[in-house]
Amino acid sequence: MAQSHNRASRYSTPSFRFKRHLGPRRLEAMRSRKVFGVSLSLILINLAAIMERADENLLPSVYKEVSEAFNAGPSDLGYLTFTRNFVQGMASPLAGVLVIIYDRPTVLAMGTFCWALSTAAVGVSQHFSQVAFWRAVNGFGLAIVIPALQSFIADSYKDGARGTGFGLVNLVGSLGGIGGGVLATLMAGQQYWGMPGWRCAFLMMATLSALIGFLVFMFVVDPRKTTSITNNTGESYDREELIDKGNASAASIWLESWTAMKSVMKVQTFQVIVLQGIVGSLPWTAMVFLTMWFELIGFDHNSTAALLSLFAVGCATGSLIGGLVADRMSRLYPHSGRTMCAQFSAFMGIPFSFFLLKVIPQSISSYYTFSTTLLLMGLTISWNATAANGPMFAEVVPTKHRTMIYAFDRAFEGSVSSFAAPLVGILSEKIFGYDSKSVDPVKGSTREALALSQGLLSMMVVPFGLCCLFYTPLYKVFRRDRENVRLASLKEEEMI
Template structure:
């Protein structure tokens, strides 16, 4: 692949990521304005995220199956087009029910886009550069979220040319989704196209040799092929869960999805403790910029550690990230001057602490997201190429489902366990002194409730993930070596043109049995020294071939 095409493809993928993050962040930043406009509570508005995530989770497995045989760029284009249409619908909604219907359809777009572009990115970058590639693309997503968070927070309650600010934000999102669709059509490139059947990435040294045959495209999601599509999806699922590292990472991602529900109420919490809208927007920008730095830093550190410590490099980066994040989160909610025990609840009284909050939020944001770019790279290291789209689809589906279900969790805990009340309430411009005093007292109660709820959700998820990642120290080296043996064996098979079709199928089945995960076979696992010698890895992978060649012709 020519370098300029690789650069343009990466930029387009990054734009798709930024649209997804902006779409998610905007809803979370507009909980208050949407709730007041549609006449519901902030907790109810959180159900918009739930509906979208459920739709995404239901559809992503089918997208994974479709991505094996269909052009993934076209699938992503359809997804971004759906984004645009549904964002227009949300912006035009006059009731919560209408907004909920379009939010559910919005999940269809997410299901189509993210697994496809993630698997394309994994295909075009080599193992030693994937972490950085995913980090840069996810950074672009965070930057998109940063811009729209600022716009949403600063203009959500405004009236702009007769249009409510939060509605205008969704219209802008729709326009950018249409632009992304056009750019995908112009610059998007499916790496598996027929014109690139030979050493797709090896030609420019940008990746390793392709070991799998390039599939032909077909439209297997048409109704007459629905049964076969479901069957293929279930087969892919079965294969994926035979890879222990995939299950471990997926579990950690699932826990992270639940923990992320606390960040959805971060803007509301910052406003509650006394920051103005503009100050809240500044803090949100700083947090998003920290996330962008953390994504890249996680990818770079993961690549560097994986290069020098292949057995435990990436898992150790994840656990170090978690070890730094937990105390910083506790400090943010309980140790700063704006905490409920120190706050007066009066808006505008926190201006002298803006710099302090910016510093702490920036550090939290750098440490927290490192594992995301690292996990995306680890998937590509242990999952066969033909299953990567399905792997990313399942990951996004499970993450989206649990994140959607857990989206209102922090709000529900704050309201029902810690006594929060009327979380979306806004101070009236004209009020008597007694009413103002009552309002400020209520804000302190709400701040304490949000602090406790966020601490329970976020820190609890952090501790659980730290335990789960420990399993990767055992599973990751074995899964990486098993994938290497499988790829080497498939490469050796292609060098035996004298085999008949039946013999080739039988031999491939033998290789699959030898290299399958969780087996009890005679194929031994190479020692640590052997793992450093690629020629020995090929020899291990070639055992089924040697067995075939030694067998008499009548037994083949």
């Protein structure tokens, strides 16, 4: 009876009622279609990753224009990033609850529509407080999308290839970030239909995001529905039905969510990765000021866009290289290979940050030195998520708890790292003497560029070093946690 009830409840969901109007056979044929040997579901999921990263890079790319439009200094702009990241972090566990109620394509679509609405609203905001409010809404949408997307990728690849899977989605996502950042930077100084270019960029990005969300909702298939298990009587079940069978004895969805939360929080590998992530995310959050820093040095919009595109290309390629190398290392050293790759990547952030912000002369004549440094920096410091964090999370919890572990990772890392952006602004203004009134709208300001670079350096070098150090306990705890999950999975399948 429980199984029949769960099936009935699934078929009565809004997503099912809406999708059946297309006709089951036609919809199923489109869902199972492959393009160049890749499933349509994975293609659309990667498109969602592209739009997610493009949306993240949109506002930092036009910080200078927003600063002028709303008379806001670096600390005010930092609070915008803080607001979005803090809300995103605190709301991330909601994604783990939603995937118990709905399938992941529906959850992804809900989050995408939410961030599309908020992006459009930022583009038409007339007051700084309105921008801050809609950035908070944007963080809520991303909180739903990112954990569900990560667990979707984890379920789509096997253990030995999961680093490559995360690397590919980071690669295409980074390309989206490049596109969003470059587009916004190039449009920022123009006028379109009597409207500032940065506002048009937000409206255009919102429209594309809503379209991708609709396609994900309609045509993406959750990989858990395609994985079947046969019991000892010869009867076959799909994996989602097995999860429903396990949930049938729970008093409610909230009880199941609480059980998943407690299970995730007890995993020591999760605790270690979250600890390093809290400090390891600080430099990446602080880097939202790089666009503003280059423009203060005196680079124009095109040169700034080119420099940050090189960095983004390096990060995109590096994330894939990190995933590939870690997959190979995990086969040679199953219990320590991924940790070694992560520590190497975190350590490389120290010399590159120092060289970029302190050694290179802060002048437009240093363009090619900046270019080379940013490219090499991106190639080496972007491994952690694809080489270690994402793949290791998938191996230390049961399949049904994967979205929850990614959600809680984002909750802790996102909420704490969100303080980095306002701290950069505060350090630059209060300690290093940044004065927004001294900035020339065209030529920038050498003095203010130096002050901002010192604030950036403070939030990059030390966190990178601590991140490298905090990975060390994984050499001991990862092996034990992974073996515990494998034994639990074997017992569960035997019981079934």
